[in-house]
Amino acid sequence: MDVLDTGQPDVDSALATTTVGAPLGGAPTGPARRHRRRAGHLLPYWLLLPSVVVLVGLLAYPLFSLVTTSFRRLDLRQLIRRQTIWVGTANYRAILRDHEFWVVTLRTIVFAMVCVAATLLAGTLVALLMRRLGRGMRLLVSVGMLLAWATPTVSAATVFKWLFDEQYGVVNWLVTELTPLDWSAHSWFDSKWPAFFVLGLCVVWQAIPFVALTLYAGLTSIPEEIYEAATIDGAGAWRQFWAVTRPLLRPIFLILISLSLIWDLKVFSQLYVITRGGPSRSTLLLNLYTYNLGFGVSRFGVAAAAAVIMVVITFIATAFYIRTMIRVGEEAL
Amino acid sequence: MTAMRRPKRRKRGAVAANIAAVLVFLFFAFPVYWMASTAFKPAAQIRTFNIKLFPTALTLDHFRDAFRTANFWTFLRNSLIVSLSTTVLSVLVALLAATALARFRFRGRRTYLIMILVVQMVPLEALVIPMYLVLRDADLLNVLPVLVATYMAFVLPFTIWTLRGFVATLPVDLEEAAMVDGASRLGAFWRITFPLMAPGLVATGVFAFIQAWNEFILALTLMEQQNQTLPVWLGTFKTATGVDWGGLMAGSTIFAIPVVAFFLVVQGRMTSGLAAGAVKG
Numbered sequence: 188m189d190v191l192d193t194g195q196p197d198v199d200s201a202l203a204t205t206t207v208g209a210p211l212g213g214a215p216t217g218p219a220r221r222h223r224r225r226a227g228h229l230l231p232y233w234l235l236l237p238s239v240v241v242l243v244g245l246l247a248y249p250l251f252s253l254v255t256t257s258f259r260r261l262d263l264r265q266l267i268r269r270q271t272i273w274v275g276t277a278n279y280r281a282i283l284r285d286h287e288f289w290v291v292t293l294r295t296i297v298f299a300m301v302c303v304a305a306t307l308l309a310g311t312l313v314a315l316l317m318r319r320l321g322r323g324m325r326l327l328v329s330v331g332m333l334l335a336w337a338t339p340t341v342s343a344a345t346v347f348k349w350l351f352d353e354q355y356g357v358v359n360w361l362v363t364e365l366t367p368l369d370w371s372a373h374s375w376f377d378s379k380w381p382a383f384f385v386l387g388l389c390v391v392w393q394a395i396p397f398v399a400l401t402l403y404a405g406l407t408s409i410p411e412e413i414y415e416a417a418t419i420d421g422a423g424a425w426r427q428f429w430a431v432t433r434p435l436l437r438p439i440f441l442i443l444i445s446l447s448l449i450w451d452l453k454v455f456s457q458l459y460v461i462t463r464g465g466p467s468r469s470t471l472l473l474n475l476y477t478y479n480l481g482f483g484v485s486r487f488g489v490a491a492a493a494a495v496i497m498v499v500i501t502f503i504a505t506a507f508y509i510r511t512m513i514r515v516g517e518e519a520l
Numbered sequence: 521m522t523a524m525r526r527p528k529r530r531k532r533g534a535v536a537a538n539i540a541a542v543l544v545f546l547f548f549a550f551p552v553y554w555m556a557s558t559a560f561k562p563a564a565q566i567r568t569f570n571i572k573l574f575p576t577a578l579t580l581d582h583f584r585d586a587f588r589t590a591n592f593w594t595f596l597r598n599s600l601i602v603s604l605s606t607t608v609l610s611v612l613v614a615l616l617a618a619t620a621l622a623r624f625r626f627r628g629r630r631t632y633l634i635m636i637l638v639v640q641m642v643p644l645e646a647l648v649i650p651m652y653l654v655l656r657d658a659d660l661l662n663v664l665p666v667l668v669a670t671y672m673a674f675v676l677p678f679t680i681w682t683l684r685g686f687v688a689t690l691p692v693d694l695e696e697a698a699m700v701d702g703a704s705r706l707g708a709f710w711r712i713t714f715p716l717m718a719p720g721l722v723a724t725g726v727f728a729f730i731q732a733w734n735e736f737i738l739a740l741t742l743m744e745q746q747n748q749t750l751p752v753w754l755g756t757f758k759t760a761t762g763v764d765w766g767g768l769m770a771g772s773t774i775f776a777i778p779v780v781a782f783f784l785v786v787q788g789r790m791t792s793g794l795a796a797g798a799v800k801g
Contacts, residue, residue: 234620235632237613238680245673246639252650261653269657316540319533324541331548337783338552339734341751342772346555349765357554360571371569392551453643456736460755474645481649482741494646505641512637 250498257491266485278492287468288476288493295473296500298387299451305391306447307440310398315428317403332396340393344460347389351375379469382462386470389457394450398443405439406432438511445508452501473497555776558769559583566766582770589767591746592753598743599733599750601664606671606732610679611725613672618683619709623692640677645737647673652741662744670738675728682727686720687713723786730779750775 257279259265260272282288313332317325338346351358359370375381409432417427433440455474458464464471464479471479477497481490558566559582561575586592621629651670652661660666690713698708739749740756754771 228626231620231624231626231629234616238617238676241613241669241672241676242635242639245670246642246647249647249650249654249673250642252654253647256650256653313544316537316544319537320541321538324538327545328541331545333784334552334780335548337730337780338555338776339751339779341734341736341755342555342776343551345754345757345768345772346551349558349769350551350554352763352765355567355569355571355765357571357573360569363569392548396548449641453645455645456751456755459736474643477649478645478737481652487649487653491649494649497643497646501641501643501646502638505638508641509634509637513634 253491253494253498256488257495259488259491261487261491263485266487274488278488281489282492282496287471291471291473291476292496292500294471295452298383298454298472299448302387302390302394302451302454303444303447305387306394306398306451307444309391310395310402310443313395313399314402314406315432317399318406329400332399335392336396338393340456341460343393344389344457347385347392347457348461351385376462377466379466382466382470386454386457386461389461390451390454394447398447401439401443402436405436409435438514441511442508445504445511448504449501449508452504453497473500552776552780555769555772558765559773561766563766582764582766583774585764585767586770586774589753589757591748594746595748595750595753598664598747602668602671602739602749603729603732605665605668606675607725607729609668610672610675610728611683611721614676614679614683614724615721617680618687621680621684622687636677636680640681644674648737648741651738655742661742662747667739667742667749670742671732671735674735675731678731679724679728682724683720686717686724689720690716726782726786730782733779 258273258275260274260277264270265272313328317328320328335343350356353359353372353374353376356375358375359373362368362370362373375385413431414427417431422430453474454472455478458470458472458475462470464475473493474497477490477493480493481487557575560578560580562577562579563581565572565575565577620626621633655661655666694712694716695705695708698712699705703711734751735749736751736755739752743749743752750771754768754775757768757771
């Protein structure tokens with residue numbers, strides 16, 4: 188599905204001209220050829236070796252170690268004495284019996300889904316808007332979005348905390364100036380929903396640009412004639428979107444949804460900076476909950492069990508993503 | 521032709537679209553503007569509810585304060601060392617892998633590609649626990665090169681994926697021609713393909729740099745408080761007298777500037793690279 192014009196012929200074209208194990212290009216003849224072929228046979232594996240070493244040592248091994256840790260009791264005492272005590276599935280039983288774990292997990296999933304829905308909706312609207320704009324205005328919108336996208340997450344989180352500050356925040360000031368309400372000392376962080384609103388807004392603000400720009404790139408690949416034909420057939424804006432844009436951009440939508448879901452499930456630094464789970468743990472999400480279990484109260488075994496569950500949840504979202512990727516770009520893999 | 525049939529409606533639509541565009545721009549740009557303008561405002565204009573959207577006086581006090589916070593220069597140095605090392609090492613390793621993936625077809629290639637996709641999704645926040653425990657047992661906490669190694673774990677998959685796309689766009693014919701003319705495969709690659717790949721390498725490298733520069737949770741857990749990187753300094757920035765917003769915004773601005781600058785430079789290439797990764801598989 189070549190929906191985005193990325194100007195990349197990509198591997199499928201390269202594959203067509205390559206033979207197994209041989210370098211691209213004409214093979215030499217005679218003994219030299221046999222020698223080349225064998226060297227060529229191993230060469231790709233040598234090239235991959237360093238990356239495999241890094242990925243196995245620094246991703247696969249920690250992942251394995253995470254799983255084994257989840258079957259150990261590893262509190263402060265064992266940590267200091269460097270004891271290894273196997274406890275079977277006790278950590279999992281403990282975590283699954285913990286009411287807060289279920290609340291936090293459910294909250295994490297709902298939070299991610301709301302953020303994804305908001306991001307996709309706003310991103311689509313912005314992309315459609317960009318299509319209708321002249322060059323100058325389109326550049327203006329792109330520059331604004333690039334600023335938001337480029338801002339480091341920790342900077343962004345700090346700024347949002349400042350925008351919504353109780354005493355001197357510009358948002359409270361704007362509300363007080365523009366509406367009859369007096370929000371001169373309105374706190375956004377002493378109850379759950381306003382705090383979640385600020386957190387979600389910060390996440391979505393940074394997530395929209397990627398979605399909008401990708402969708403816009405997709406939109407520009409749809410020929411104008413299709414829309415003209417649709418207009419002649421009497422299709423309104425909504426009908427055009429639903430009957431033309433949506434099916435044509437379906438693969439992009441699917442990939443953006445699954446990618447956003449994976450990203451929003453693991454929100455950590457914004458949460459750490461903006462609310463740190465407060466007030467009274469009401470905005471705690473799974474990653475911070477796990478972090479607190481480990482580095483806060485030194486119950487590393489239980490924290491590892493929670494982290495394993497987190498990995499499983501992410502993998503379910505990932506499986507959906509990979510399946511889409513394979514279906515969309517089968518020839519490339 | 522729509523324009524001819526309904527000129528008025530079209531015009532009103534364009535005006536509405538332009539207004540919407542300005543609002544969208546403000547929504548995205550205002551927080552960034554507010555960060556920078558607060559950083560340059562005198563404290564008296566920050567600690568007041570009589571807010572002025574445009575500062576009437578400018579000061580560099582907050583930047584000076586930020587530079588003077590304990591260990592700031594250590595944090596900056598650490599951030600630079602870690603980000604640059606991660607970038608160089610990741611791009612080198614990824615270049616090898618990308619060449620293999622784009623230039624050869626071999627058994628296990630598809631599996632490797634799927635693995636690269638999968639490992640990108642492993643939440644680092646979950647791996648931080650075993651990483652901490654393993655490094656603690658090996659007495660390797662608070663060591664910068666080790667932090668670099670852990671950063672490669674999450675920078676590398678994306679770097680490989682993106683570079684593979686770049687290598688695949690380069691014509692093989694030129695390399696073959698050089699080989700016919702007697703150049704070795706390595707020589708052909710080095711003299712023909714490598715220069716052509718430079719823009720791709722730069723774009724990928726910048727992206728790796730940004731990711732490493734922004735990383736938060738690994739530095740937070742694997743480094744000691746006096747030996748941190750900038751994002752952790754920023755994320756845990758507090759003063760004795762409550763929140764110093766001027767200093768915080770100055771810190772955020774300092775931290776954001778290199779990323780925003782880099783980002784704007786390579787943006788075009790990066791969006792197409794990301795889009796290629798996202799759409800073309």
